[in-house]
Amino acid sequence: xxxxxxxxxxxxxxxxxxxxxxxxxxxxxxxxxxxxxxxxxxxxxxxxxxxxxxxxxxxxxxxxxxxxxxxxxxxxxxxxxxxxxxxxxxxxxxxxxxxxxxxxxxxxxxxxxxxxxxxxxxxxxxxxxxxxxxxxxxxxxxxxx
Numbered sequence: 591x592x593x594x595x596x597x598x599x600x601x602x603x604x605x606x607x608x609x610x611x612x613x614x615x616x617x618x619x620x621x622x623x624x625x626x627x628x629x630x631x632x633x634x635x636x637x638x639x640x641x642x643x644x645x646x647x648x649x650x651x652x653x654x655x656x657x658x659x660x661x662x663x664x665x666x667x668x669x670x671x672x673x674x675x676x677x678x679x680x681x682x683x684x685x686x687x688x689x690x691x692x693x694x695x696x697x698x699x700x701x702x703x704x705x706x707x708x709x710x711x712x713x714x715x716x717x718x719x720x721x722x723x724x725x726x727x728x729x730x731x732x733x734x735x
Contacts, residue, residue, distance in 0.1 A: 592642065592677075592680070592685060594639055594641055594642075594685050595639065595640060595642060597639060597652075598631075599631060604646075605627070606619040608649075608672060608674070609672075612672040636653070636654045636655075637652070637655075638651075641673065641677070643677070648674045648677040649673035649674065649677060649683065650671070650672055650686075651672075651686040652668075652669045653669055653693075653702075654666070654667050654669055655697060655699065661701070663698055664699050664700065665699060665700050665701055665703060666690060666697075666699050666701070667702075667703045667704070668703065671683070671686065683718060687722060704719065706719065
């Protein structure tokens with residue numbers, strides 16, 4: 591049975607392994623010191639949750655709350671969302687996303703944002719987001735400093 595819980599400090603190595611799969615670069619987190627894991631866990635505006643199946647982390651979602659000038663209420667931004675391929679289509683992503691909506695409603699948020707790559711491989715993910723009435727909204731740009 592899949593359960594959703596808050597990520598913990600001791601989940602670090604297992605979660606970093608998932609991130610390696612997520613970014614399709616298993617060496618990206620090989621040193622386990624190239625991230626902001628502890629900062630996110632200790633940030634009062636951030637939530638990091640994991641999907642667990644028999645003590646194995648099979649999915650994750652990280653999201654944050656912030657105020658922006660154009661809205662009277664806070665917004666939620668889904669920062670990272672990933673489910674192991676063998677657990678997709680088993681409602682793991684649904685459970686994680688539903689947790690975001692539940693928390694956003696509890697905090698009286700205006701809306702939920704998320705960004706997704708435009709790759710053809712992401713088509714199934716985009717169908718999943720559209721199922722939850724996410725609208726395609728603008729472009730997402732990034733400048734690495």
